[in-house]
Amino acid sequence: MKAKLEDVAKLAGVSPTTVSRMMNNRGYVSEATKTKVRSAMEELNYFPNDIARSLFNKRTNLIGLILPTTANPFFGELTFHIENLCAAHGLKVLLCNSLNRIDKEEQYAEMLMRNQVDGIIVGTHNRGILNYKRANLAVVAIDRYLSETIPVVSSDxxxxxxxxxxxxxxxxxxxxxxxxxxxxxxxxxxxxxxxxxxxxxxxxxxxxxxxxxxxxxxxxxxxxxxxxxxxxxxxxxxxxxxxxxxxxxxxxxxxxxxxxxxxxxxxxxxxxxxxxxxxxxxxxxxxPIEAIANTAITMLLREIEGEFDDTARQIVLPVELYEGTTA
Amino acid sequence: MKAKLEDVAKLAGVSPTTVSRMMNNRGYVSEATKTKVRSAMEELNYFPNDIARSLFNKRTNLIGLILPTTANPFFGELTFHIENLCAAHGLKVLLCNSLNRIDKEEQYAEMLMRNQVDGIIVGTHNRGILNYKRANLAVVAIDRYLSETIPVVSSDxxxxxxxxxxxxxxxxxxxxxxxxxxxxxxxxxxxxxxxxxxxxxxxxxxxxxxxxxxxxxxxxxxxxxxxxxxxxxxxxxxxxxxxxxxxxxxxxxxxxxxxxxxxxxxxxxxxxxxxxxxxxxxxxxxxPIEAIANTAITMLLREIEGEFDDTARQIVLPVELYEGTTA
DNA sequence: CTGAAAGCGCTTACAG
DNA sequence: CTGAAAGCGCTTACAG
The missing domain is CATH 3.40.50.2300 (Response regulator)
Structure with missing residues (x-):
């Protein structure tokens, strides 16, 4: 079976409290104890259970990404950049391809709420949005007006x-x-x-x-x-x-x-x-796909942290003409 | 605040046990009670916390998808089909773009284990695989040989x-x-x-x-x-x-x-x-991108359910020549 | 510097 | 048909 914190504690001869403190770098732990705990972790090949941590912390570091389909290159690239930036911020991405279908959007919205995501990035029509409001969830829209209070990131x-x-x-x-x-x-x-x-x-x-x-x-x-x-x-x-x-x-x-x-x-x-x-x-x-991703994540993080700046309801990024030979 | 099961129970005048039983369709609950509970759920706009359920059930219905990047159309389309099929099976997808970088693959592998995913679909080199084995996690590879025991889905x-x-x-x-x-x-x-x-x-x-x-x-x-x-x-x-x-x-x-x-x-x-x-x-x-997705999910589900058929270590799907005008 | 206890929101035997 | 209790694997006040 998978090792749990208690097993580590037992093997190291300390209390679970101490092991937890170590993992979170909170409070004092003597060097000697640290060493014992660390080797116990190694020996048991221990990985903390983030599900249990989330339950207590009321923070999952999970974000939902709802868009029509990653099969479209625009969204495929956007998804890549968003997930990449999320990873850099310690966030994990739950992917939802809604195909712009309202029934799917609603199902996904409910699924994300049940999974206690910290925030949602929406690039689809999304009527399910009313539910988000109630849950008072952090939401950022990409190229969609969802409601008065949901910030929108788009290009010009x-x-x-x-x-x-x-x-x-x-x-x-x-x-x-x-x-x-x-x-x-x-x-x-x-x-x-x-x-x-x-x-x-x-x-x-x-x-x-x-x-x-x-x-x-x-x-x-x-x-x-x-x-x-x-x-x-x-x-x-x-x-x-x-x-x-x-x-x-x-x-x-x-x-x-x-x-x-x-x-x-x-x-x-x-x-x-x-x-x-x-x-x-x-x-x-x-x-500017990467800039759109970047801006959306930044705004979402601010919302999650509760430092949301009310003035920035809408951010518009510049586009450019690429001069090919078809026109 | 978000309503929890206990709030529903109180409002309906029953025990949490009864509410839980209803949600899971387990054991007997009288029609009268059901009605009371249902209206309490409505009134409180209650959604069960899947994190808490997962903790108890030791099953998250989460699967990890590791691939180079959804910005590549092959993987963008594969991702779309995989996520779509997962949704149909009640599974949720944690997306990981590794860019074929080993450091990223390892980080993602650890992240997925911490998050207690039920299984992983891997379309990238992935040396972190050794860890999966220990965790004795369900894994399916797409177009990659990862180890003797990990089934591979590929086209011909x-x-x-x-x-x-x-x-x-x-x-x-x-x-x-x-x-x-x-x-x-x-x-x-x-x-x-x-x-x-x-x-x-x-x-x-x-x-x-x-x-x-x-x-x-x-x-x-x-x-x-x-x-x-x-x-x-x-x-x-x-x-x-x-x-x-x-x-x-x-x-x-x-x-x-x-x-x-x-x-x-x-x-x-x-x-x-x-x-x-x-x-x-x-x-x-x-x-055959959709068939690859389909086969991978089917095999992964079998592994998760423990009905893995040992004979099917490798599945090879047919390809076809599309005759354009460039050759 | 360290530990015992309570609790995060659920579920499941076990009683009744 | 229904409820009280214990527990999933963590964390955090609170003591010591």
Missing amino acids: NYEGGRLATQRLIDRGCRYILHFNGPAELETPAQLRRQAFEDIMQQQGLPHDTYEMELPLDREDQLAVIRRALDEHPEVDGIFASNDMIAASVIYEAGNRGMSIPDDLKVVGYDGTAVTSSLMPQLTTIRQ | NYEGGRLATQRLIDRGCRYILHFNGPAELETPAQLRRQAFEDIMQQQGLPHDTYEMELPLDREDQLAVIRRALDEHPEVDGIFASNDMIAASVIYEAGNRGMSIPDDLKVVGYDGTAVTSSLMPQLTTIRQ
Whole structure:
């Protein structure tokens, strides 16, 4: 069986209190005793039971991470950075892929509460949020408005939308289509669409926006893209709200014998490392993924420690245009 | 404060024992009592503390997942499927991105033991494995040999290597280079290399293998690729052990004015959904990611339940060639 | 410098 | 059908 603190104490000939004190560096323990205890730990191959400690401490150092799916490179990279930073802060990550499904989000929210997580980072719609409030849990949202009191970390979506749209116009596009997720008020990502529509309207240029539920598999994306291209044969520019969609647009354009960027210019969104590897030619808006992760963790830790600064309800990080050859 | 079982009991006018019995559907509780308890739970917005339950039950329903990084699409997708299946089985996933670094692997291994996980799925080298054994923990490896007793799930790497190599030869390649991770005996992925070298030797064709430490950032990969292309100007085919490397090869070939597939043919490896979206033209070997996840979970559950079937030490799943236009 | 006791929030024999 | 007691593996006042 697994050794427990009591076994260590017995073997070392001291009380459990003393062993506990040693592990936590609390109170005085003589050098002689320390040595005895340490060798007892070695001998028994002892590891403290963090479950028992958590129960007493009312602090698990566990955080929940809810996002649509790590299969999407943006979230896969975000997850990597978040988990990495957590590990550096002694936090452990319980991963939840909700696929943006409300039923899953609710199940996960309950699961996290039962597991006494110290905080939650949410990158999904999440209606279960009401429950968090009651539990008065630390929560940080990424690119989502969840409630008045939950801080939001996002990149500058309006600026991203503006940069993408302007790039297409500068390159001579006069008829641009935009692909985005469903119009929902809760996410700042809608600002990309808003920027697009604002600018096109200002310039008096024809445009249209198509919505697709995310995550969507490739075939479904292609169906929307085909319809859009069919409905707008004059199109000469596309602003896609993520790089996968942009890639599918380019693929479908190829099927139709359109050449990129001559016949059609395409700008994507996210600009992950994976995109840089697999599609270095794609012009896209780069989100500062690591900075988003960093900011989210920092805010969450502040909330957990109770030093939450009420003024910083929303943090917006800069994006940049990556100039590929597709636009 | 958070309500606890005792609060529910008091409000319902019963003993904690009865409330516990209800939650666990154990023993008899009268309908009348059930109703009282249920409404008390509602009123207090009660959620059981799984930490406390775990302490008693010696079962956390927590599993650890150690892999290089979810930022790599293969692992991002694998993680998605594993977590998803775990959720369906009532298991929770503690995520660990080790970057194949031994120090991190060891830290994570200890962390997981302290947290009393019921089992671990390992997709990284992991020397910390010795400790698992002592803790006599359920472990399943993905594409890694960890020890005699730890079952391994992998796809058919030799066949994958064979398919890739044969494809290149069939398309007329006579001088093929292979890019792979460092030659280490612990991973079945070395069989890809072996298949490549076996076939090339059989056919008496010139070939060479270059190793790169993974995960490697794009610039470092490109450096190896440039060196390889410089050293072998006669090369007409490349078999890369993952799709990111294949993409970088194609990129560098473009820089050199080589046209794909006329001057150089390229086959990748992994064939993730992300690759299908971003690089549908890439000829690659598709690993059955969801099946790998499924098999790993099934085996781990069996180990946890103690019904481990000793005969199934290694499970090899079929791969397939996806025929793109790069080879 | 060290230990006995109580308690973290649950569950499970054991009684009744 | 229901409850009092002990215990899961720790930690922390409180004594000494």
